[in-house]
Amino acid sequence: MVDLLVKLLGPTLYNLGVSEADLISYLTQLEGYIYAIIAAVVVLVAVMFLAHFAKKGFRCAVRLEAFMAFLTAVLIIVNSICYGPMYANVSGFLNASKAEFSEETIQQSKDTIEKVGEEGMVLVKNDGLLPLSSDVTNLNVFGWDSTCPIYGGTGSAGSHSDGNVSILQSLQDAGYKTNETLSNMYTEYCAERPTISMSAQDWSLPEPNMKHYTDDIMNEAKDFSDxxxxxxxxxxxxxxxxxxxxxxxxxxxYNQGLTTSNAPANWRYMNATYTNNGSYDDFEEGESYLEPSVTEEQLIEKVCSEFDNVIVVINANNTMELGWVDNYEQIKSVILAPGAGETGFTALGEILNGTVNPSGKTADTYVKNLLSAHYINNIGNFPYTNVDDLKAQALAADSSYKGNVSFVNYVEGIYVGYKFYETAADEGLIDYESSVQYPFGYGLSYTTFDKTMTNFKDNGDTVSFDVEVTNTGDVAGKDVVEVYYTPPYTNGGIEKASVNLVQFEKTETLEPGKSQTLSFEIAKEDMASYDSDEIKVAGGGYILEAGEYTISVRSDSHTVIAEETFTVDEDIDYSTEGRSTDKTAPVNVFEDYTQGDFIQLSRADGFKNAGASWAAPTAEAAQMSDELRAEVEANTFGIYDSTKYDNADDKMPTLGADNGLTLFDLRGVDYDDAKWDELLDQLTYEDMATMINVGGWQTAEVTSVGKIATSDCDGPAGLNNFVTKTYGTSYPTEVLLAQTWNKELAREVGESMGQEFSDVKNYGWYGPAMNTHRSAFAGRNFEYYSEDGVLAGYLAMNQVNGAVSKGVYPYVKHFAVNDQETNRESFLLTFVSEQAMREIYLKPFEICIKGLEGGSMAVMTSYNWLGSVPACANSDLLQTVLRDEWGFRGMAITDYDGSYGYMISENCVRNGNDLMLGYGNAASNQFPNQSATGTLAMRNACKNIMYTIVNSGAYAGDENPVGGKSNMDKLFMKVNVTAGVVIGVIAILVLVRALLKRKKMKAAEAENAAK
Incomplete structure (x- = not known):
């Protein structure tokens, strides 16, 4: 029965996001109920047939009564299902109430988003054309994207707003008349953007080819505006x-590899298509998606041949190749305008007319040839080629598994983004000017600024200084003070980049001639390097090496404005006591299993090993070793054995006690207070399993401790509750926010977005996302801030604190090293040095979590593996680093719990992951080993969940939120009572009618007999 239903329902449900494992589990649990319904149908059919032999007058009544009995049986079965095996799913949907946002909240969001647009768009080229002179009133706007711009991305951070300010509307609102002939042509050619979704990707760029630009259209355009x-x-x-x-x-x-296992075996998730433009291929051999297409090149050539004043707007969330803009003298100005959300594009027209002076800076390095980037051969699909039997084992144990067993090597080590390009140029490996188009932190203004570095002091543990910023131009504007450090480097020693962002601040709006002084105090420990290779620190750890350090104020990562130096007389080893922000000292915990077997890029001898380290993995590298296989198998469902990890000294905790406490009583109580144990003693084993496994856009109600159900939802671009169909204002991409370089504005974004969550009493927010732009081609770069962890970390910290101030508990994600989508759910073994992990990929999370000012927050783990251990079940990551080193107090949730062969509840919980983002129906969600060790782990997970919830807006106020009937109970009561009354009344009426009819028939028979 289950197999048949899987075949019938599977293809449709797969496309809706239901994994095969979930479907099989649901159907297995419901199998008895399905048979009961089938039995009821059989009985109904039989009664309907046998009613034919009933006495005349009763046949219809028997059939109707049988049908009423059948409806009653179905009603009882549905109630049993909904309050039984499917309770978590049904209650999660029905108990999540839809609410409305206040007009004040919505307006606040729109105003905040507009500010992000004003400060986040980056002017990267301007040969005096912008701002446009007042006599320019008409604009010819070319390019199909002008009529169908990108407001965000797709997936959990997708946009649902209908009232977005478009690019054309922005220009019109700023007082410009746009060429309707052009915009109508684009709209008629293609009115909607091709779909880039999680199920299929249409990479088509529906740019009209040159036959559409007739002489009449071009002559009209030239008459319309120059x-x-x-x-x-x-x-x-x-x-x-x-x-x-x-x-x-x-x-x-094209086959970039499976990105999910949520599909039939013969169905590729990476379903990449492209519609050709006429009779030619729109991309030439060897070109990437981030280069101009042939049609776009023809358009650029056409426009530049007809107009002397050309503005280029790049509406992309990934860094494109833009070297071509310097090949045309007609292209006077270039603006970077990533996904701007609902009102962010308002700023574009205002930048053109000069109402807004652009102050954005790039959050990534723009290079001229992306396919020659040092990481390019080590991103994407690298399946192991000798693991067919392991894949068969995974499939046998978990039917949701259909993917690869794959790997990716982070060969570049710490040299990510500008850290590579600046260091490689300093070492003579590359020519900077021919490699980099726009540096990290680069952006132009309509005015000029002078920055003076004064009062530099070495305070022992810190250095302090002031930077006076003066507007030396003719118009008001803002500027960013970017502070970098250059550490001493010993050839062959600990790897160090020559340029490293350490702090930044943005000025207020400065009128011409006005100044502002920004004060900085930089901890020297923030300039320490992590010695994972144990060159100087046995066992690994942070060290501030002796030597001369340079603190520089720069206009971007490459251009020095002012600098000062200080000297560290002798090495400072932080591996024993840790840095001042560490709860325990960081030492090597990942290196043994995440380092991998590859050549890592080293600065030694001027990057002598560059060529060898940049090479693609060899065929030998795709052969999984026996040792690695054993480690992987230990974390694979069907092979994983929790009994191996039981501690004989652990004692079974109390279960099901009656201590009279509710979660409300623990509000504001310290995490280590003994009162928590009293509350936890009240939980039963079933309570704990439910609380852990039912985390799909919710946390479950547990009555034994007075825990209410809460609603969690996506996403980084604003409230996105598909359960209740409640969608908030569409916020800009994290890239646009990062380009503001404005910490205060990031906090305002958190506050405004958090108020929307608070308005609808949805306090769990799956965001913000803060993984690293390791490559320009990562699909989710739009919802990650930057290539730099310091920029991302401080912006995320402020955005999180803003949201927390509204009672929201953000789930910062994806923890950790989740920097590509390819094979993300398919045993993606990510190999990276511990130094790179700590200095690059964990850095934004560390800054954000250590900077929490109050309230509560959470963490969402990632799909990928760290070496041979899944991130969702990695105690080194979730316990040692997150909790022991950083002092995190809160819950950790998985990414969507599709199992995928390795997302095992018991393994996750025992290693510091508390909540499963799913509905607890898969076999991998069971806790078969009810040992003391496992039970204690479940108990601690429940504590982390409840600690997060009780310190959020869900328990704000003076009254315990527990009480009253849930939406589900109210709905079912109404339906059951109504259905019961209707069925009862109909049954009585049918019976009475049948009796009356029978009585009449008897009377008629008697009368006939008397005659």
């Missing part, structure tokens, strides 16, 4: 990385 704007866009989204080979996409041979 100024032209060209808008180019690139979408991206969850579930797929951007193609590095568009020729392969066009001819149908």
């Amino acid at each position: 100024t032209a704007m060209v808008v180019l866009g690139r979408p991206g989204g969850e579930g797929a990385d951007l193609p590095t080979n568009m020729s392969a996409v066009i001819n149908g041979t």
